[in-house]
Amino acid sequence: MSDLETRNSKSELHINVKDVPFHLCKETIAKRSAIVSSLLERNKIDELPCILQDIEADPETFKLVAKFCYGYKVNLTSDNIISVLCIAYYLGMKEEHSTDNLLGKASSFLETRVLPSWNETVNALRSGEKSLDKLADFELVDLFFDSLIEKASYDPRLLGEPIKNREETTSEYRPNPRRRLFDNDWKSEDLITLPLRFYEPLMIRAMESRSIPVEYIVTSICKYAKKWVLDAEDSVSGKKREVVEAVERLLPHKRGLISCEFLFKTLKHSISLEASSECRNGFGIRVSKQLDMAKPTDLKILTQGYGEKDIQLLRTVVTSFYSNYTNEEEDSEDVSLFVKVAKLLEEFLLLAVSEDASLKLEAFVALGEITAAISLGVLRYSDGIYRAVDVFLERHGYLTESEKMEACKVLDCKKLSRQGCEEAAKNQRLPLRVVVQVFFASQLQIRDTVAKEIKGGEEIGVWSDEDEIEKMTEKLLGMEIEDHECVVHRWKKAKKVSVWRQVKRKFGCLNATSSSSADACTCDVKKKKKKKIHHHYK
Template sequence: MSNRYSKNPSNLKSTDLYLSVKGVPFHLHKETLAKRSARLTTVLERNKLDELRSILRDTDIDPITFHLVTRFCYGYKIQLSSENIVSVLCIAYYLEMSDDHSSDNLLNKAVTFLEQRVLISWNETVKALRSCSNKILDKLADVGLIEVFLDSLVEKALNDARLLQDLITLPLRLYEPLILETSKHNVSKENLVESVCNYAKRWIFEKDSGDENVSRHKREVIEAVERLFPHERGTISCGFLFKSLKESILLDACSDCRKGFVRISKQLDLATAKDLMILSKKEDGSYDIELLKTILKNFYSNYSVSDFSRFVSVARMLEEFLFETAASHASLRVETFKELAEIVVAASCDVLKYSDGIYSAIDVFLERHRDLIESEKMEACRVLECKKLSPEACEHASKNEKLPLRIVVQVFFVCQMHIRDKVAREMKGVEEKTENRVDEEDEEDDEMENMSKKLLSLKIKSDYSKKRKIENLECAVHSGEKKMKEKKISAWGEVKRKFGCMTSSSVDALDCHIKKRKKTYHRYK
């Protein structure tokens, strides 16, 4: 076997086979190849070598893979791997190198290797598909092997959705059906979205569009990305959707793709000022005012007055966007600033109580453009509604030397209105306090009167109870004294009897003596 042409073609034997695979010459023996390939046997019998060359061309076989196949035909041991298995399988299939033609043939070996060494492993399966060209993938689709690969990967991804990140290197024709099939099952949307975003970054945002083929591929990818993104609100960041929308416009993607990305307007209240900068700023530094208006129009058409909190969020975000724009770009023209400011005013009208955010943006714009003449300053301030400034903003504006004189006069007038309103509120507060105090004093008088009645009632009850207690106490004392007298007489009489000197006269004398002593005791007491 030789992969070089003979220097003298006339010396080639009739059994020799002369082929070129992608510019690499091969000098082979017909009989040796025919023993392993039923298709080659048929071709040689019909003497139609162009049919064999067409097969090699259509299957996009590279010289290294073809050399490996011919080595097998010559009886050499070959090394199959994840990188070459798909190509070897395709050429073995189209050359009909099955066991029906020759035992232990290449097609059977390739199928066994694919089943036992590749499909059981996520990494080896991805590696095998990564090496496939579009023509080889076409042939895989023809024989139904694409579904085999996809089913193997989907089954493994369902067990661990984190594996989806490994798919971003696959061709789009494999990646899209993989994600679509996986999304039909109960797989984490976060993992799906992360995988799609990473795929877009790799094939769209990190690729240079200078080449027409690259631009066409990027357009195909951005359209697929839009189809793969879930529609649930908040599942994809506003910044990424804004960036994708701009890219779809630059790549001239289909209208369905561009309209699909405009759905970001439904979650505009979740966006930040930086997100809006991504959307509105063009590559030349100018601003896409019309695109910004389109997004806002779609947002307001999707919600009603009941979603007032969302309107407030968008209004505040737009104010911050205007401020950041004015602060970040010294080259921003007055006309552009005014157009952006008009959009912000329209969004905040009847939504925000004060226009302090717009004033802050004007203030920083004038600071960045100190060289503006009075008429240009007035043009930048034309959107400012002074009567909607808070007292704090009015105080700052009244001392702001950058503002046009006409605006300062308006601010002073608003300041007077604030002072008048404040005084009126304070006077009203004093009156309300006075009325409340009179009412409180009346209530206190009523309470005092009720309390006096209660105390009087308690006093009467207390005096009566006290009188009864005194009377009971006097009765108790009188009864006690009487008992004590009886006890003393009785005890003393007993003593007298014991001494044999108890007489009636002595008893009377004793009783009289006790009475006298009692009167004397009470007087000193």
């Protein structure tokens, strides 16, 4: 090796940045870098190649820094500003070492060009994720957060427009035109592109500031969950689980702020991702608190597949809803909520049998029992269950008579309206036993109506027992039901007190050990006293 080559070798600084080699002049770099200058003065040349090993420097950014040392103009952007700051800081490129140095230029760019702009701030925070840890002493993250919260306080629409709940609408936010930060045609960077380690503390600080309407914060959180969990097909389950747990921590518990559809989906995902029990229970509580606001399609999210665990999840949600109202003296508002949920379950049951022809008998009965239990003591009439049974029998014409009775056991004939009774009495898909029970339910309705009118002091003509029996007999005779003559004969001979008892004995309803299909529509479910229950969503 010649003397010239030896001198050149000694004057060069060899650095590898992510396997990309750089051969730089030591003296040139030392003029701008206090760290390089200090190592050369102390003759610690061996340490020079390791000066950047503690930071996540990328080759392109380091190339910019090196060119600055050689006198070239540096093109600073929101994409590279944090990385440039980090390298300049670690190399000691301060004003004390050299005037008009890189650290000062980068700091000025951050202050004047990045932080005043929403888009540039979001982009810089997202791009400089790894480098920001190395600049913790500068508290740059807090600086970014404060900048973003200030801008969102002036115009919350930067977080996204809230989706109004169908039951509880939020007041429309109208920002002061003087305080608008952007035109409608200008697309803002979305905070949901930030990594979770920045997004969660930012949202916490935004809520603590109380300067941004909560519905806008909720909108952003829901969009974050949608991007990283609900719509993320290729994401690792561990990352999804981390996000869904953070989303549950962030979301408020106030009724109506979050759509039921979103809550049902996140609850389902929290279970499938095996999130923490706190997360699963948190979503379950939110769902149960506004179950009355849900739609039948929302319930379908929970029970998709209609497996045993899916149906148990629905049962848990419903039970949790009722446990929220445990006062013995329920006000009228509570009762109206019970009515809404009872009707919701009837609509859902009908939706389930209408859209899924493969719905199994066991699943239908399980769903029907939940629906019937909810309507008990809440709905005076529940024709919805009858319509669901009718559709189920129509779509499962291959069922045996005993299987049809099993399906009909969720039907309480006494809760059919007058119109429902008329339709059921003509329905040849129903088993004979159920049709007879429908007739007697209709008779009881007539008696109740007459009794109420008499009690009200009105003078009316009251039918005799024979008149009622004749009327029911004529209805039976008008229908093509196998062996109906036997039923009519037994009915006409029966006395008023013993009629219902004889039919129940025939159907096995008086026997405590009789099959569940035999007492399909006649045995009332006793209403249990409400207790506080801790629900676990598994």
